[in-house]
Amino acid sequence: xxxxNQQYNAVTRQYDLIRIKNRHILDDRIEDVLAKxxxxxxxxxxxxELSVEASKRILSPGITDDEKKEIKKDLxxxxxxxxxxxxxxxxxLYNDPNYLDPIYTCPKCKDTGYVDNVTEYSMKSQCECFxxxxxxxxxxxxxxxxxxxxxxxxxxxxSLYPDTPSEELSGVSPREYMRKLVNETKNFxxxxxxxxxxxxxxxxxGVGKTFLSNCIxxxxxxxxxxxxxxxxxxxFDSLRKDIAKNGFYxxxxxxGLGREDIVYCxxxxxxxxxxxxxxxxxxxxxxxxINDRLLNNKSTIISTNLSLKELRDVxxxxxxxxxxxxxxxxxxxxxxxxxxxxxxxx
Numbered sequence: 001x002x003x004x005n006q007q008y009n010a011v012t013r014q015y016d017l018i019r020i021k022n023r024h025i026l027d028d029r030i031e032d033v034l035a036k037x038x039x040x041x042x043x044x045x046x047x048x049e050l051s052v053e054a055s056k057r058i059l060s061p062g063i064t065d066d067e068k069k070e071i072k073k074d075l076x077x078x079x080x081x082x083x084x085x086x087x088x089x090x091x092x093l094y095n096d097p098n099y100l101d102p103i104y105t106c107p108k109c110k111d112t113g114y115v116d117n118v119t120e121y122s123m124k125s126q127c128e129c130f131x132x133x134x135x136x137x138x139x140x141x142x143x144x145x146x147x148x149x150x151x152x153x154x155x156x157x158x159s160l161y162p163d164t165p166s167e168e169l170s171g172v173s174p175r176e177y178m179r180k181l182v183n184e185t186k187n188f189x190x191x192x193x194x195x196x197x198x199x200x201x202x203x204x205x206g207v208g209k210t211f212l213s214n215c216i217x218x219x220x221x222x223x224x225x226x227x228x229x230x231x232x233x234x235x236f237d238s239l240r241k242d243i244a245k246n247g248f249y250x251x252x253x254x255x256g257l258g259r260e261d262i263v264y265c266x267x268x269x270x271x272x273x274x275x276x277x278x279x280x281x282x283x284x285x286x287x288x289x290i291n292d293r294l295l296n297n298k299s300t301i302i303s304t305n306l307s308l309k310e311l312r313d314v315x316x317x318x319x320x321x322x323x324x325x326x327x328x329x330x331x332x333x334x335x336x337x338x339x340x341x342x343x344x345x346x
Contacts, residue, residue: 003134011113011133018111022103029100033093040089043082050078105129131224138226151214156182160208161334174334178208181330185212189219192266192299198327201303202311206336209303213269216301225266232276239285263292266299273304278314287319294326302327 003011033040054075058068087097102110109115109127116124161175169177188197201209217227230238262268268289276282293300304311308329312320323329 003138007134007137010137011130014133015111015113018105022105022111026100026103033090033100036093037089040086043086047079047082050075050082128224135221135224135226151211152218153182153186153215156208156211156215158182160337166333168331168333177333181212181332182215184328184330185216186219189216189223192220192223192225196297197299198294199301200323200327200329201301201332202306202308202329203332203334204336205305207332207334208337209332210271211337212332213271213301213303217267217269220267227267227269228261228265229269229271231271232273232282235270236276236282236285240281262289263296264298268293268298268300270300270302273302274306274310274314283315283319286315287322290319290322294322300327 054071057063057071063071090097090099093099104110106127106129109129113127113130113133114124115127158175158179161173161178163173163175165171166174166177185199188195188199191197199213201212203209213229217229220227270286270289273286290300302323306314308320308324311323
């Protein structure tokens, strides 16, 4: 998901602080070595003197190529001896020959946030650590981060689902069905970067549709993917606010999220579809969002309490055909988990 200028600056400031912190650590180490073994830095002086002296000899008039090679050979040997002596001091004091090497929190990008992308244009690309910081910034104070901290695959309790055969599931128990569905969604997460996929979870209220969506979101956020979560009511209200304010849908607004965010985020979750007040506006916007994300191979999860017939009747045949043909439609069956949990722990 694209960062705003403010968000981008916030991430780059984090790198500034990281570099400052690591520089202070290195400065403290240098001071400690200076106090315990000042001779360490004499070798740096010696290395500089050796290099200058060798350069002067090589540039002397009348020096032959063979003599130059011999000077370079001697210099290399002396430099190796000096470097080895320095390492011996660090090993003796700290058991670490690299104790005074530059310190990087991320050695891959050397705390710049960018790595060389070896192409014919020698471009740079965002390091994984930059992407992680961006995701943490976006979700750090968000409701989605708070929700997914408690709703994830580790806390998904299959025992809350009945273990008796269900006619709605052709004789399969809800527990066994959910076990298979959980495994299916875990595979969806595992293959997320390789395969494009979508889910429509439907069923009565309280059976775990939102919980399962949040489990998926939690794993993808941890895997440095951008996830946007909206209840259907909040989504359409945001779009309405833009139109009321600007007379049109502002690509850079929508409570800080623009059309590009909604269309191009890695995963969009639309929760409780049907709880908004359906009208021509919501029907058209839903179709456009679903269609745009399909065209851009972006994954979407929709949950609803509506039946498939109700979805078709409310959101028209053209939207319903997209869902039926291009979404994994999964009915979730079970008792209202809010009451199941209440009875289990009372």
